[in-house]
Amino acid sequence: TNVVVFVPIGMMHSIVGKYFGPFAITVAAATAVSLFVSFTVTPMLSSILFRRSLGKTGPLGKAWDWAYGKVEAFYGYTIQWTRRAYPLVILGSAALLVWALSQARGVHMDFVPEADQGRVMVQLEFSSSQNLAETARRTRQVEQMLLDLPGLEKRFISVGRFEGILGQVSEGVYLSEITLVFPPKTKRKIGIQEIRDMIREKLAGLEGCKVSVALPAAIGGSTKPLEMEISGDDLDEVEKLTREAVQYAKLVPGLADVDSNVRVGRPEIRVFPDRALLGDLGIPLSAFGMALRGNLEGIKAGVFRRGDRSWDIRVKLEEEEGREQVAAFAFRGIHGMPVRAAAFSREKIREARIQVLRAEKRRVGKVFANLEGGKALGEAADQLLAQIEKHGGMPPGYKVRFLGMHEKMEEASADFEEAGLVAVALTFLLLCAILESWLLPFLVLMTVPLAVVGMVWGLLIAKVNMNIFVMLAGVMLVGLVVNNAILMIDRAKQLIREGMAPRDAMARGAVDRFRPIVMTSLAAALGMLPMALGKGLGSEFRAGMGIASLGGLLVSAVFSLYVIPAAWFLTHRK
Known part of the structure; x- marks a missing residue:
């Protein structure tokens, strides 16, 4: 199960899949090799190292055995209580799941943590x-x-x-x-x-x-994380709505450096020639336009090449300051006499837009903002939309959508949702083959919702936002948390084959597998602690994964000790 959950991660096609694909392949290969070692090298070394008896147990070992014996005896007693009150355990677990999912609204969505x-x-x-x-x-x-x-x-x-x-x-x-x-x-x-x-x-x-x-983003360079697009047919209305959206964005706490692509226009001189006068003077309209362009912008006269590089050679008049130079341009008239442009044209000065953006054949305006104070991207986008709706929303024919980091975040969420479902399906099919049953895998997969509860609690306690690394941990947990249930159910099936009643077999099997469950769960949790608590370079990326994995492993390990036996008792009433 630890291997199959990485198959859908390695097959994701979004930009996040490009990042995590090599990781998934590496972990799957390492897990497969470790499984091979556990079947071959570990038994061989154990037979060599444990040839002799371990000798007398010291004071510390005796104290540990005594304390563990008490805990194991208490667990055996609670399992007998669970056997009698299994409906209460199942209903309590369901209520806990519903409550935890209701608290999940406090976990806000982000793309990548700020590092x-x-x-x-x-x-x-x-x-x-x-x-x-x-x-x-x-x-x-x-x-x-x-x-x-x-x-x-x-x-x-x-x-x-x-x-x-x-x-x-x-x-x-x-x-x-x-x-x-x-x-x-x-x-x-x-x-x-x-x-x-x-x-x-x-x-x-x-x-x-x-x-x-x-701060430079981990994915996307120095771009602002919040990018909102307003689109419509009328450019003036789009710019008006964009300026209003900037004011609404400034009301959202946690947004800084709010800006848009709407700018005060640059001065532009428009020249309107009198076609009749141009005809009388013998100046073709095309020649007038070409000469005007040559005087201001220059005319390409050739290309200078050096090696594999080339530069355009442009010829133009000496640059002068002031807009009067346009009216003073002299052109050759019909008798060779110079004629100033002011004699046959008029000027009009207006502001010209610096840029005009289009998307899907519609005019667009964009609002940009940075995040501060640990603000989550998803929360900021939702609050900005709420401000827009509060002030009347968009008029008919105009719409709002989020681009940039928010768009990548939604793509990643959809990819991980699909990967999670595929991971659950593959795990279910694998469990069907291992347990030789279509019913028992459903009992095993009851540990997955318990892991979700642990993830939510961990993120809420640590005040960490949901991001792509947390979602990766969630998919990984699907393959990890089912191991405890597999141990208990597999032991119960062994006892049934030896002639024990199904309910007695689960009560005995849960106690028999209590020690390996505790050992493996503590080992996995302790392995996640450095990742969850680390403060070194790049710790912001690892912390969310460690916290989510730690919470999911611990909560699932504790509750599965009772939920799995209770579900077994429900399905095996005789």
Whole structure:
């Protein structure tokens, strides 16, 4: 059972499957090899090491045997009580499961936990009318403001672009990014989240600049985890709804650096030529447009090549400042005399949008935000939707959906749900073959809901969000927690073959297998403790898996000692 649960994990096709596929194959192979060793090497070594008697038991061993004997005797007594009151045990377990599932609403959904990688990304967006030199100068000023951060080791500056996602402006002369590098968290006295908050306080009063301070994501680079898309047919209405959504997002606790792709337009000069005058002057309209483009943007005159690289050669007039240069452009008239553009055209200045996004043939606006204070991505998205609905929702013809990390999170959830169902089905078929019964596997699988109860309790107590690593632990538990039930039922079947009554066989078999159940459960739980309590590099990723596995193993081990015998007594009343 420990091997088959990794088969569906290795077959997942999403981005999460690409991460966990090698892990599943490795663990399955290691488990198969360990099973082979337990059948071959372990008995051989035991026959060599245990040739002689172990001798007298010392004081510590005697105390342990006495204490364990008392616990085992108490368990035998409670099993006899369970034999008489098995309906009460089953109803109590069902009520416990319902209560635990109701508490599961307090476990919020996330994609990956926020990890301390020793880096902070500071993204700066200045006025769109600002040139590259001014952006570089102001970025250096911001850099000087951050030099006194505790433990700062390195800093990298990128001017003209930063790592963004589709829909978030990520390239332009008015953009820059500062990457701050700190020592590993094991060599720091202050957490990276506290450093991030310090940076936000330092840059809170920065004028003429939008600041975003975030930690690099484990999957997705430096993108903001919350990305919401509003789509519709009318661009002006979409931008209006997007600006309103930004205000609603600022009301959600735990969201920071709220922004959108809606920007104040850049100034644009539109030239409207008089076609009649152009005809009288002998200037073709196409020639006028080509000359205007050549004067401002330049005309490609050739290609310069060096090795395997090439550059376009453009010819244009000397650059001048001011919009008056457009009206002053001179063109050759019908008699060779220069004619200024102002004589046969008029100008109109308006604001032009920096970018226009489309998706599925509809105009879209996007809202972005970082998370802080341990806010779960799923919880933040639900609260933002609640704020939108509270203020009237979307008008007809306009819709909202979440992209980015949230979209990956939903894909991962669907994949793990499918993997969990396949794991349960494969485990059931394997149990049918092992136990030679269609009924007994249902009794064994009753340990799986008990593991879910333990997972929920563990996450609630540790205040850990549900994420892809926790879901991986849940699928793994399907193959682990059934082992205790298999031991009890297999021993009961042996006693039945020896002539014992089914109910007596389970009462005796549960006590006979009490020691190996306790030993294997404690060994598995102790093996998960370093993962659950570790504080080293990358511990944020391992902690959720360790806590969920620890809770599921312990709760399932304790309750299966009574639930499995009670279910047996229910199905074997004679």
